[in-house]
Amino acid sequence: METESGGIPPRRRVPKLGHKKSMFGCQRCRARRVKCNEEKPICHNCKRHGLPCNYDRDTFAKKVSTKPAATQLFVDGPEQNDPPEGRSRRMLEAKLMHQYVTETGMTIAADEHSSDYYSQLIPKLSFHSDALLYSMYCLAALNIARVYGDNELEDGAENVANRYFSMAVREHNKEIFQVNKNTTDIVCLTSCLMRAATLIQLHNRNREPYTPPWQWLALTRTSTATFVEAYQLIGPDPNSVAFQLIRANSHLHDKGNLPQRGDIQRLQHLMDRSKKLSVGEDWDSEIQDGYERTLTYICNAMKLMEAEGSSGNLLRMLLMFPMLADERYVKLVKEASPRALVILAHFFALLARYNDVWWVGNVAADEVHGIANTLPEEWQYLLLWPLEKIKQWATDFPKRTHSKISPARPFKAVQK
Template sequence: MTGAGASQNRRPPRLNHKKSRAGCRRCKARRVKCDEAKPACGGCNRHNVPCVYVVNESPRTGSNEASLSPHTTLPIDQLQPNFKVAVNQVPTPPTINDPVATDDLLDLPETRQRRLLELGLWHNYVTVISVPFQPSSSTAILPQIWNNHMPQIAMRHDNLLYIIYALSATSLLRNAPEDAELLTAQRVYLSLALRDQQKALAQFHTQAEEADALCFASILMTMNAFGSLQERVRHPYHPPTDMLRLGIGACAVYEEALKSARKFPSSKIVTFIENQPFFCSIPRMFDEEHRGPFVGILGPKNAQGVYEDSELWNTDVRQAYEYTLSYIGTMYTAVLNEENLHQICTRIAAFALYVPKKFVDMVEELRPRALVVLAHFFALATKGSAHWWVGQTPMREVQGLRRIVPLEWQRHMRWPLVMSGLEPV
């Protein structure tokens, strides 16, 4: 990019500073001093980027006995290494919506107004949000999970309860976008859900219902993140990397909890994924054959089978593009095979869970190829517009990406524009 666009994305000079032990991840990565302000530090506010703090590890407490009771709470430093990574990848609230005041993150006071608000949010979930999930008779168990099992689990696990409230508020805001009470509820309950997701993972007992709550909360967080895109300002346009980064953190939690859930025959999340074609296809999701229709974005290879574009000579970069395009290829196949709306929307929500972190980094850097690939995802996501949390968001994102993709890459935008209905065939 040139001119004003380039100046806006140019990094400021690094400054000498005394190391900050409790600073946010971005400041640590950039090796600049963090003022440690909450919920977002001054540097992240200035650059208008997500501010994520590393969760402090709890000190060792209690007995050092070799065997632990199934109900013993494990300190975070005694968790499996992957669980400790997953805890630190749960985004620090808030990441998707405007910041909420620190006081709002405290437990909400018990008032009649709050009880009525939560009753309304619960009623909307049961009567509106969960109703469309009515797949074919071969997967009749899924409506039971959405309408019955998930609410029951939520009554005992606040991380799932709060994200249900946040998702319901996001749903209601479609018809009342200026409702101050709903806007506050959306932000506060998302923040509480993220906070309690961290707590639940740090105190994980490896029981079936706890794993179910962690996994279902992760799935609903990605749906809520996508649904919240309907409200965002797109002038000037910036790609929705907050949504994608939340998915990366949610995936870390989901995958680790799922490993434990598989040990229990009673697990609802295992039943949930075994009855959906998308989850059954995950082992081969990134195979080369799936990206066939979109290899033109990667450009030609030379006689030795190496891509001619030097950007793709870096292994991490090349694999990030290839894996993302393979995922998009599975979405394209699903559309061609006329999968039902529920399954298409499952693939849309799961994109943020499985997209490589390196790809999200490249989108944030506004690399033209990454922007074009993202446009292809949103173009296919328009096929789920009948679901409220998808709506017109994909089409608007394609329009926004079109505005910032450089001229020399615009030819690759033709397919997304046609698929989105923004240009004639």
């Protein structure tokens, strides 16, 4: 286009829209490269999708960087986001402490072996740790939400749980940076409570459209580094709770990783690499080894179920799975690899056996259904066993909607 004088008009410069980079946005928004409004404890995007909201950057994280990144959990915002001091907060926290001591603590343990830790030792140690105290409040609020309903607390039990979870993460990260032999038990027990909270928080996430719970796997996996470092600090101290927990579970892992590949015959069909399933699939020796080690762990869990039924040992083994999950496997889950999701569905099918435990409930069955609804047709036949099992568990072991306390699980001592 020419001007009346025949010349070419100067190019109009379009003004740039102001856009402030979200330097301290939540991890999910930054991974998706979308704007995060940085609202605490849950940003707008995560709230809209019903997903956990984790902040791993803040002004505190800039100042403290003395520990390896592997031991750092996601960090939330500064103290000004805490509920204000006053009678309202004191009454709320008194109610949460009462809930934890009278119900939550005795029902959150996987078996009798760890029952005293959760119901007696943790409340005692919480006097010395804000992270442990806030983790207790978070679990108590989640317990109230699942058993009594969200409206039981004035601000909403779920909102209260999210707030205290964020506070617990922040304080826990500080304690990890300063962990020593005297605080190892506190750090490890806080990590245990936070792992339980992340599982419970899967209940309310939006599964339409379905997105794999890779953040839950990734967050839970970071706690493994805490235990490994704790073990190195305490050494062979039989009086240490952390040492006892590590020793009790030592047969389930290989130095904090999944055991080496073993017998996977009963699930060998999940490694089917026929043309219709392998077209376009990422594959190398590392991926194959990750899949086979994961299947070995699940097959061992199946054998334990056949031997002991729904024992405390089995539940403990299932709860450790995300701690040990292969890093490459977690990445494949994040990428929604069909094979990785099929394998994950088999894990959740086993966990669904505990649907009568308040903090498991329907979450495992919901994940299996979510995976089934998102996988292409050619993969559906590999989901027959998980779908059959969750249907069986729902019939044989219906959810105890009126039970305030989960039934005790039979416990068999671990063979040393």
